[in-house]
Amino acid sequence: MGLAERVIKPSIVRGIVLYTALIVIASCALFPILWAVSGSLKDEGEVTTPTLFPAHPLWSNYREVFALMPFWRMFFNSVFYAVCVSAGQVFFCSLAGYAFARLRFRGRDTLFVLYLGTLMVPLTVTVIPQFILMRVAGLTDTPWAMIVPGLFGSAFGTYLMRQFFQTIPAELEEAAILDGCSPWQIYWRILLPHARPAVMVLAVLTWFNVWNDFLWPLLMIHRSSIATLTLGLVRMQGEYVARWPVLMAASMLILLPLILVYAIAQRAFIRGIAVTGLGG
Amino acid sequence: MASVTFEKATRRYPDTTRPAVDHLDLDVGDGEFVVLVGPSGCGKTTSLRMIAGLETVDSGRIRIGTRDVTDDDPKDRDVAMVFQNYALYPHMTVAQNMGFALKIARLTKAEIRERILDAARLLDLEPYLDRKPKDLSGGQRQRVAMGRAIVRRPQVFLMDEPLSNLDAKLRVQTRNQIAGLQRRLGTTTVYVTHDQVEAMTMGDRVAVMRDGVLQQCAPPRELYRSPVNMFVAEFIGSPAMNLFTLPVVDQSVSLGDWPIRLPREITAAAEEIVVGIRPEHFEIGGGGVEMQIDVVEELGADAYLHGRVAESDNTFGQTIVARADGHNPPLRDSRVRLHPQPGHLHFFAADGRRLP
Numbered sequence: 001m002g003l004a005e006r007v008i009k010p011s012i013v014r015g016i017v018l019y020t021a022l023i024v025i026a027s028c029a030l031f032p033i034l035w036a037v038s039g040s041l042k043d044e045g046e047v048t049t050p051t052l053f054p055a056h057p058l059w060s061n062y063r064e065v066f067a068l069m070p071f072w073r074m075f076f077n078s079v080f081y082a083v084c085v086s087a088g089q090v091f092f093c094s095l096a097g098y099a100f101a102r103l104r105f106r107g108r109d110t111l112f113v114l115y116l117g118t119l120m121v122p123l124t125v126t127v128i129p130q131f132i133l134m135r136v137a138g139l140t141d142t143p144w145a146m147i148v149p150g151l152f153g154s155a156f157g158t159y160l161m162r163q164f165f166q167t168i169p170a171e172l173e174e175a176a177i178l179d180g181c182s183p184w185q186i187y188w189r190i191l192l193p194h195a196r197p198a199v200m201v202l203a204v205l206t207w208f209n210v211w212n213d214f215l216w217p218l219l220m221i222h223r224s225s226i227a228t229l230t231l232g233l234v235r236m237q238g239e240y241v242a243r244w245p246v247l248m249a250a251s252m253l254i255l256l257p258l259i260l261v262y263a264i265a266q267r268a269f270i271r272g273i274a275v276t277g278l279g280g
Numbered sequence: 281m282a283s284v285t286f287e288k289a290t291r292r293y294p295d296t297t298r299p300a301v302d303h304l305d306l307d308v309g310d311g312e313f314v315v316l317v318g319p320s321g322c323g324k325t326t327s328l329r330m331i332a333g334l335e336t337v338d339s340g341r342i343r344i345g346t347r348d349v350t351d352d353d354p355k356d357r358d359v360a361m362v363f364q365n366y367a368l369y370p371h372m373t374v375a376q377n378m379g380f381a382l383k384i385a386r387l388t389k390a391e392i393r394e395r396i397l398d399a400a401r402l403l404d405l406e407p408y409l410d411r412k413p414k415d416l417s418g419g420q421r422q423r424v425a426m427g428r429a430i431v432r433r434p435q436v437f438l439m440d441e442p443l444s445n446l447d448a449k450l451r452v453q454t455r456n457q458i459a460g461l462q463r464r465l466g467t468t469t470v471y472v473t474h475d476q477v478e479a480m481t482m483g484d485r486v487a488v489m490r491d492g493v494l495q496q497c498a499p500p501r502e503l504y505r506s507p508v509n510m511f512v513a514e515f516i517g518s519p520a521m522n523l524f525t526l527p528v529v530d531q532s533v534s535l536g537d538w539p540i541r542l543p544r545e546i547t548a549a550a551e552e553i554v555v556g557i558r559p560e561h562f563e564i565g566g567g568g569v570e571m572q573i574d575v576v577e578e579l580g581a582d583a584y585l586h587g588r589v590a591e592s593d594n595t596f597g598q599t600i601v602a603r604a605d606g607h608n609p610p611l612r613d614s615r616v617r618l619h620p621q622p623g624h625l626h627f628f629a630a631d632g633r634r635l636p
Contacts, residue, residue, distance in 0.1 A: 171367035174334050175428075179381035180355040189380075193371040 040248035061249040082210040085150040092153035097161025145220035164198035197272035282345030282435040284308040289340035302492040315483035323492035360429035361438040368413040375409040399427040437469040510632040537592040538569040556626035562602040568619030583609035
């Protein structure tokens with residue numbers, strides 16, 4: 001056996017083991033989605049049979065989704081809420097993260113720990129007070145109800161941005177100070193462009209959260225002209241109980257934009273996870 | 281251009297017992313190149329940052345020209361700084377990095393462009409203006425950091441160990457470039473380094489600091505020839521000066537079996553005295569102190585002999601280093617006699633201060 005073979009062999013074995021394991025795990029994760037895709041192409045009789053490939057793929061299920069719910073309207077609503085909340089989160093969390101990471105003021109660390117502590121409080125505890133707040137403010141069943149609560153940042157986002165800003169060397173900021181920047185200019189022109197990976201992570205995660213959120217829109221929104229896709233999906237389920245293929249087709253259509261967003265932002269997203277120390 | 285003056289400037293970090301910079305009095309003349317040098321933690325970088333306004337001054341004043349800047353914001357001080365890690369903005373190109381301060385100062389685009397090109401020409405950076413810092417070599421990054429300071433045409437350049445991230449060869453080359461550039465531009469410069477060779481070769485004057493206290497500020501030659509205390513004597517020069525603590529008997533001391541008569545100006549009141557001789561100030565052969573050679577360090581042109589002083593009772597005493605001709609150095613384990621060149625003996629009191 002030559003030297004080269006001896007060196008390569010263990011890495012081939014390791015590769016086979018590694019990839020087999022990865023394929024098994026990926027299959028487990030992908031199976032439900034594949035099942036849903038398959039279900040969305042079956043007719044109502046076939047949908048309960050345990051076959052992965054439909055005998056006669058039925059694309060008309062997709063057409064029916066558009067007939068049964070105001071899909072594009074709800075799609076626009078979901079995108080609109082996700083964009084607004086993501087932008088707000090990025091802006092306010094990065095500002096707060098910058099302050100917590102870089103500015104020196106009395107009680108900074110105590111305040112940060114307290115703010116971080118709100119992560120411990122589950123949504124179910126705050127959902128009723130939040131509902132009352134929204135009703136008092138007269139925002140229920142308006143688009144504002146979907147945007148305002150998430151707009152001004154979150155403890156998680158602030159934490160994420162703070163962690164990132166802390167990794168930026170102090171000299172970069174000092175160089176900017178000597179170049180004549182005000183704190184706002186340091187944030188806006190130096191630190192924020194530098195923080196793009198973290199910004200991407202926060203934006204994508206927020207987008208996912210808003211897109212997938214169900215409980216909050218369920219509580220806030222009645223009119224279907226301002227409803228989100230998740231809400232539309234569930235309402236369809238109520239009205240057409242047995243139509244699983246159509247429901248699955250609708251689910252696929254809702255999932256698609258998420259996959260697209262992730263595919264586009266993937267590289268920056270992974271880099272962001274790595275640099276903010278969220279991975280592992 | 282302007283002078284920089286420290287007047288009893290003191291910086292005390294919270295929760296520390298001794299000040300990082302202690303009553304510093306130093307005057308950097310208009311257009312002068314002064315190097316602050318000393319071991320880690322001696323307060324040299326803190327002093328530099330006090331000029332920049334990145335450290336607060338707890339007591340005393342700092343002036344730039346005639347203006348008291350002690351309480352001014354960094355941006356109002358008209359100083360530019362080159363950082364040890366260069367602190368280039370990673371998301372900007374070389375040109376944007378260099379022009380950033382000018383953009384903040386709202387200069388016209390044409391003027392910014394012109395100044396960037398001037399500096400780029402001076403620093404051989406023209407081909408790299410559109411590159412990002414990550415696509416540059418260490419030496420190029422260092423030049424961009426210099427360029428960023430130059431385009432501002434500030435009253436004072438502050439440089440914090442700007443060469444410490446370069447390899448040895450490039451460091452020597454860049455050292456000369458910076459010194460030449462400073463002379464050409466005539467901008468007052470305060471330069472921090474822990475490398476005494478850098479300090480000696482670059483500065484008009486060198487300020488040696490220790491534990492936050494200025495020891496001596498003088499032109500390199502004076503620092504080398506008449507250090508004010510043992511610390512400066514040992515810090516300046518490489519290898520370091522030999523220092524022998526010897527008992528005074530009858531207005532003279534003896535190093536091994538070799539007697540040294542103390543100059544008349546030194547009163548023999550003290551029981552002990554420290555005699556200093558630089559390794560390069562020994563002549564080999566003839567009379568003098570006898571040395572047992574333990575190690576011969578050959579550097580090509582020179583060889584350094586490391587060994588111990590042979591005492592009269594045939595034991596070996598204090599360590600000693602001497603320079604020998606690199607062509608034909610003495611052998612290890614042999615003994616040689618070293619004779620100090622006249623006029624190159626230094627005397628210090630036991631507390632370290634120089635005796636006249």
